[in-house]
Amino acid sequence: MFKHYTMNQVVLPLDFEMKLQENDIAYAVNHIVEHIPEESFVGFLRETGCPAYHPRMMMKIILCAYTQSVFSGRKIEGLIKDSVRMMWLAQGYEPSYRTINRFRVHSEVKELLRQCFVLFRCQLVEEKAIEEEAIFIDGTKIEANANKFTFVWKKSIEKYSTDLIEKSNQMYEELLEKEIIPEIERESSDELSKEELSEVVKKLDEKVKKYDQEIEESEKAKDRKQLRSMRKEPKQYRKQFQDYVIRKQKYQNDMEIFGNRNSYSKTDHDAT
Known part of the structure; x- marks a missing residue:
């Protein structure tokens, strides 16, 4: 025996809220947005044209979609047509992906999101x-990519550090040539210290700023074009050496954490 099933029977539509579980995320989203003061939505009011979708509704469907890791305007539009919780939050309206994207870039939305964060924290x-003084709910650090190793190996850091020394020395010589x-x-010709790398960045920054000033003062388009072309190389070097400074500091920190060990965990430095 099968349960009764037919596609030809006329069924009266039920309130979508009846289909949601008691602890559904849609209720939390609805609660937060409903507690935003009415005056916060004044900036969305239009006196002319077709009546716009209510910003409360738009905020709800966008926030709810984000909780489901859906960020594309087209996919959010699809959810509104397929998801019961989104149908309930939208109350039967079906804004297009263009409308959703236009709403997201509205100048008032940034402030609304800030208020949502404050309200959510107050609710917690x-x-x-959480305690009122809490800054972090959970201090655990988890890799965003689960396929990445959570351990740092001393041999790898030593290899990366050696490569950095060679590349930075070579690039420094190029700058001089x-x-x-x-x-x-320099304290040593073998390698550039973090402070020396920072000094190189400073010199390159001065060079770039000099070109910036010359471009601004130049009246001829041809000269400005030539100066921009000349500025490109020191800007590229500056970016590279800024990266070297960051990596140099990181490798030094890694070596301090290692101590006499051959590895350490990114999430727990005492683990080996």
Whole structure:
């Protein structure tokens, strides 16, 4: 025996809320947005043209979609047609993906999102889910990519550090040969320290700013074009050396954490 099933029977539509579970995320989203003061939506009012969708409704469907890891305007539009919770929040309206995207870039939306965050935190405090002084709910650090290793290996860091030394030395020599920057004082010719790398960045920054000033003062388009072309190389070097400074600091920190060990965990430095 099968349960009765037919596609030809006329069925009266039920309230979508009846289909939602008691702890559905849609209720939390609805609660937060409904507590935003009415005056916060004044900036969305239009005196002419076709009546717009209510910003409360637009905020609800966007926030609810985000909780489901759906960020594309077209996919949010699809959810409104397929998802019961989205149908309930939209109350039968079906805004297009263009309308959704236009709403998201509205100048008032940023402030609304800030208010939602504040209201959500206040709600958690009221329900005693977190303490009022809490800054972090959970201090656990988890890799965004589950396929990445959570351990850092000493041999790998030593190899990366050696490569960094070779590349930075080579690039520094190129800068001197091309006379892009003057020579800096170095403690050792074997490698550039973090401070010396920062000094190179400073020199390159001065060079780029000099070109910026010359471009601004130049009256001829041809000269400005040539100056921009000349500025490109020191800008590229500056970006590379900024990266070297960050990596140099990271590798130094890694070596301090290692101590006498051959590895450590990214989420728990005491683990090996």
